[in-house]
Amino acid sequence: MSVLEICKKARAASYIMAQLSVDQKNLALCHMANALEANQQKILASNKIDVEVAKAKGMKPALLDRLALDAKKINGMAKELREVSALADPVGSIERTWTRPNGLIIGLMRVPMGVVGVIYESRPNVTSDAAGICIKSGNAVILRGGTDAINSNVAVGEVLREALTGTGVPADAIQVLANPDRAAAEELMSMREYIDVLVPRGGADLIKTVVEKSRIPVIETGTGNCHIYVSEDADLERAVPIIINAKCQRPGVCNAAEKVIVDKSIAKTFLPKAIAELRKNKVEVRGDEEVKRIVPDVKLATEQDWYTEYLDLIIGVKVVTDMDEAVAHINKYGSHHSDSILTASFDKALRFIKQVDSAAVYWNASTRFTDGNQFGLGAEIGISTQKLHARGPMSAQHLTTTKYFVLGRGHIRE
């Protein structure tokens, strides 16, 4: 099937999706979960082909690990779909209605987005996770996974589409773009007439490419150069475990801390202790001149370091004279994802929350909570670092839009 045909089928399916009841959508999600479990052998066989091709090409072990499926991962995919089916219906509610002086009644209704495009890398579980959130929110979805996972994604897509039989959700609501060519992906990104929003999921390069090339509105996700700012009045006993948690609990994810900023007045007492603890946890520390003065054997950070999302056991440490300098640094070098202040002062915390221009701003907590499930929003399709439409964890509700309805009785404009 051509990209255009896929897009047309998805658009046609989206009109049916928008009319479905929540029961129909939930039934479909449960059938999808059951089908993944029932068709494990088929999926694993296809995944094996991908893994072997990737091994022959010399794919790194960490990436191979993301690509390879097993029974446990497939059960996890099924569990995720069941959890999504248990979420509240994000569409259909009437947000508000009002009456104009001329008697026109106007209302705002929450409706599905229509067709959602998802472009992602080599994790086949995204195929079912993204399909689940899109179905729950009443959308049709076009999935374009990484070339390395093409056989796995096609197999998962077939299983999910077959599972829709008899649920009311049309099979065409789930489309897997099976053409691995880059040209096909670029064609997909031009289909503004058929796709309402494009969500890239993956590394900085993938996201940059989609932002550059897409003619469809994109929600930028993912990059997290997150900061912990230790104010002079912070509880220093609590500060160290927060920093260690934010950096080390899972260093390869976007809400992990990449930088620590410390007020000058406490730097001498706090930094030696904090850096020793970071090193105990195998973290490489890169500091500015002031940090080096206090702990001479740290590596000197470059200008580029302040912009970098390491996604690794590395952390940048900077000393500032006051909160204004900390805020200016975060707004300049950060990625507007998640940043935290550690302070005893509510005043300072509130000012920090207002002034830091990020999707999630924390007081006395690790940044690792920026996540759909941790926030209590349910499964997410990504973490938006832009301000348009959705900011922070994007759950099913963020894949909806609104529509005005206007009820007249022969009204004409004077």
Next chain:
Amino acid sequence: MSVLEICKKARAASYIMAQLSVDQKNLALCHMANALEANQQKILASNKIDVEVAKAKGMKPALLDRLALDAKKINGMAKELREVSALADPVGSIERTWTRPNGLIIGLMRVPMGVVGVIYESRPNVTSDAAGICIKSGNAVILRGGTDAINSNVAVGEVLREALTGTGVPADAIQVLANPDRAAAEELMSMREYIDVLVPRGGADLIKTVVEKSRIPVIETGTGNCHIYVSEDADLERAVPIIINAKCQRPGVCNAAEKVIVDKSIAKTFLPKAIAELRKNKVEVRGDEEVKRIVPDVKLATEQDWYTEYLDLIIGVKVVTDMDEAVAHINKYGSHHSDSILTASFDKALRFIKQVDSAAVYWNASTRFTDGNQFGLGAEIGISTQKLHARGPMSAQHLTTTKYFVLGRGHIRE
């Protein structure tokens, strides 16, 4: 000043803007209104240069009319700013807060977008209208008007910036891009790091160019290929005035009706009357084969007609067998702006409202009400026909976003 310098100044100003009180912003808006009135001579002198250059270039009278300012238009610009100052503050509210099982308190706060870019054509009044909405919503704004209006826009910008002195709103919150080169506009569209959203205002070509070239998230506005569907059970006495109003009250605007769709069972009785009335109002009618069979002297509509936004006294008329055909036609050929059903049946109306994929869907009313003021939302910066972020009339509230705040007491993720 270079485009980059303008962007940097706007970004710096945006951080100040985000901290202002509603009183400071309203004071600024009132000062801006007063300054426009007090500096009429300066603005009119600059406008005269633009008008003379345009005349020498042979600009059409309708466009000259849009470009030329006079005392009345400037007073209108001032009035608009005062009306915007009277609107409710769209930022600062806490939309909701909730507590997670681990005791983390999470909240969602409404905040300004940051820096808004507006690219528009040759109406200098947009300079102050757009600046007003952006200031009200706590944003800095970068204005890039049409080359033909460059002297007028620069003069209006200077007057507005000077008026900000002493209000708390920094002058740099209003930036007019004085470089008329296309390259400067393209550079502006690449400034993703400094501009949070770009709103093009103008004709289809301008909007298409911005959508194609921008690396910044764009809100697509404006194109309105609006339909009136006359169902077989419509009140035909009311139907004619609604059609005439929707087509003729102001044919050059995006919420004017461009198409009428009529159920076959009433076509023979309704069409001769409706078409006679349209012609009495100087409207050219283009119909499909079925319309021609009933009123033989109408022009035959081409396939292209069904896609066209005439913005003129022309209307396309089509006969359908039932509502499903009408809905499919509107979703295929329409621009997802405003569409209306005329029917006595609440059932049908509700189905139409749910199935038609447009920003505003009407029952028994003219489409001419899709407008910020008519909807009671206040002045608008455009009418969004996309689904991301804002759909329909975009007022000050639509130039805001949200931010999560997370309050912990030493919380770390398990």
